[in-house]
Amino acid sequence: MQPLTIHYEGYWQCRQATDPDPSNDPRGASGYTFALGYENDLDQIIRLQRDEIPDCDFRDAPPPSYPPEHATKQFGVFVTGVTLGGKPFVRAAQALREGKIRWMPQGHPMSGPKFELRNTITYFPVSDGIFMPIVPFDFQVESSDQAIILRRDDALDPDDPEKKIWEIADYKVYARRCPVNWFDNSDEAMTAVGVSLDGTNSSSAFFQKRKEWLQLQLVEEDDVVRREAIKNRLYNINFFSSNADGCRLETRLGACAVWDFALKGCNISVKGEDKLGGRITNDSDWGVRFWMGAFDGDLMRGYMRGTLTVPFEKS
């Protein structure tokens, strides 16, 4: 048995209000994220694929929409490689080429995963970084033709899977599901979205280009409702890129949290494992390790990179 590691990365979306709004505020009034007039309410759900997002809730980025080095030049989290025992595993990599990562429980989009922060209610202490378990957690990787599907969930409290986060008195019960590390200025996160610490690709320049593009959209847009929405985005970028707010829009581009935990859930679904060149065994837990960051508050999307590791026996 060797660990089969599936590597993935890409853009995710999370439409959630930010401080000083309540975390479940449906529209966002005072933080740096908000719903535009023609968009749906903020539902806090983390979405990893474009087909999970209604068109009206997907904001365009100015061209080029993705950094030059970006592998897929499209929104979403995709498989980028597979290793077996730490070495490239070509057969599985080819089988999962352009495979998709999903976190949405099948058939229940409104109960999708959320950053369970609740304005600091569900964790303590605030000493180094942020405690944010992602709840519920249901991890799925699927090949582009869906001939291969690997899926497993993880309960917040494996000893009491039905318990909700707000019912748990001791945060240490779910501490394993919280970030293990936090960075304020992650080179890796910024580089992934084409931003650097300074120079022409700095976070300031990043939003300056966004403003310029939005200003052009404004003069080219005839629809009154759309024009107002663009003005709102411009106001937001101006205010939250300023010292009045500590430049939160810009600083979030460099912020990054790392998660690393085992998937212990009983809901396991494996299909097409033979196409990977072997079979998944029960010798050990599945494990995920990933970082999420580089959050663009105007588009309400960020970037992630990580791995899923499963026990595997090559045939």
Next chain:
Amino acid sequence: MPKSSTTTRKIGTRKKLVQALRFASELEHMLSCEYLFASFSARKSLADFDPGGDEGRKRLILDRARPWLSQINMIARQEMEHLGIVTNLLAAVGEGPWFEHPSFPIPKEAALVGAPLCLERFGESSVKRFVWYERPEYLTPSFPAPPCGGCSSAHELLHHPVRDALGISSIQELYEEISTAFTSLPPAEVFQGSTDLQVGAANFGYRVEMLTVTNQSEAVAAIQQILEQGEGIGDQPLHSDSHFQRFTNILAELQTSTSEIPDFSLALPVVANPALKPHPAGLPVSVITDPSAVQVMRFFNRVYHTMLVLLKAYFANYSSTGTPEPRPQAALFYAAFFPLMTMMVRPLGEILARMPAGPEYPGQNAGASFEVEGPVESEYEPAWFNSRLSELAATARELHSVVPHRLRSDMQVLFENITSTQLHFQKLWTQGS
């Protein structure tokens, strides 16, 4: 800091200084409540509009108003920051926090801000009043300070506490006299508090600029910050980030929007000065009679009161040098700010703005009254806090079936959050992190 225009100090003793600081506390507190009330009353989604009609117009209104609401909430937060700074000034002179305030409304002669203090929904009337509140003394708007909910200058209180006691007639004068008192009274007479007892900026994030006060120059700097952020008074008058500048901009944009967009009604039809009972001084209020709204109002006031008790316990017992941080201090900070303020008081205020006021007010909604019965207790026993938080959780659960159907998910989240807060608070106080 401009020198006081008076030639005679009006605050000549430590006792009068404490009196003035307490009045400043009340004023900052009540301004914050007013601004929040206006924000609570704003429509936030299509569901807040009457069904039918032009959906595009509704979406336009929501987007047009969002920057205004963002600024009003920010200003409300800065008033809380000012209250925190005044609390530090009180600590510097050896006095505890003062989180009491009289019931709304306050007629303009007693309010020191040139206009009555009252709870009114967002609109041209309330924003004009906000401009009056925050104006520098040398500027007088061409429009009169609007009356509110029937409370006009014809209503007089029996006495005007600050003017009668101190001879002060404006908030700018109040702070200038406080500043003069700190620099002119003998330091040994004034600075009787421990420097350890003040909450500084390091305790907060998100640009909350809490200043500690340990000497005369720091006292002057703290007051300077309040006046700069509010009226824009300082080295550069009419500072572009001042509350005055922001409210005048909002007013101008609101007036333009009202003429551009048909039926520009951003606010829900919330009554002015909602209350659970008649005003103690007989001033006009809207006594809410809808039974469901009354229950939720009582709950709001209970949550609000709990938050004030937590804040008082935090500020009164704070130690900046405790290492490790005392467990009760950490527990109080944990519960008072984000959970109670952001996740409970605000959502409840918004729920109330969407509930009917009663048959006496056809087509109108209730609102948060910010009524506090009696002094804010000084509590420091974990049993009191645990009992209160448990009670609040139980009440939230009961109210789930009382609020209108579309608000039940909000009440469910409230119940979850209070429950979680109580669980973590209890553990944090007794066992630490």
